[in-house]
Amino acid sequence: MSTTTGSTTTAARYLRRDPNDIKPWAETCGQIRCLVEEKDQAAAEVQVVDIHDAKLHYHERTDEFYYVIAGQGRMRLDDDEIELHPGVLVYIPRGVKHKAIGKLTILTVCIPRGVFHDVHELE
DSSP: OOEEETTEEEOSSOEEEOGGGSOOEEETTEEEEEEEOGGGTOSSEEEEEEEESOOOEEOSSOEEEEEEEEEEEEEEETTEEEEEOTTOEEEEOTTOOEEEEEEEEEEEEEESSOGGGSOEEOO
């Protein structure tokens, strides 16, 4: 048996969330909508992020995947800079200083969970 409350459906074996029903909040990278949170006890955390010139930061314990849904921009990764556009996936290992530049909507996957306790801003 499953139950649905607004944008969240829970059952013993799955989770369903609609980002359109989640109120965004501001964080280092921009406006975040958490689809899978630490409290969900999944293997990873997943967010939809609306970025407009994020702050340079790194994570000591968290690897991230950025998948560009919409927009154009660039990403700084340590001393390199790459272009971003829809369909691009970027893997960011822990310890890599990074920030997205431009106006983008991305899907982030953070492994392991707990990324919000592991953000180290550098600007």
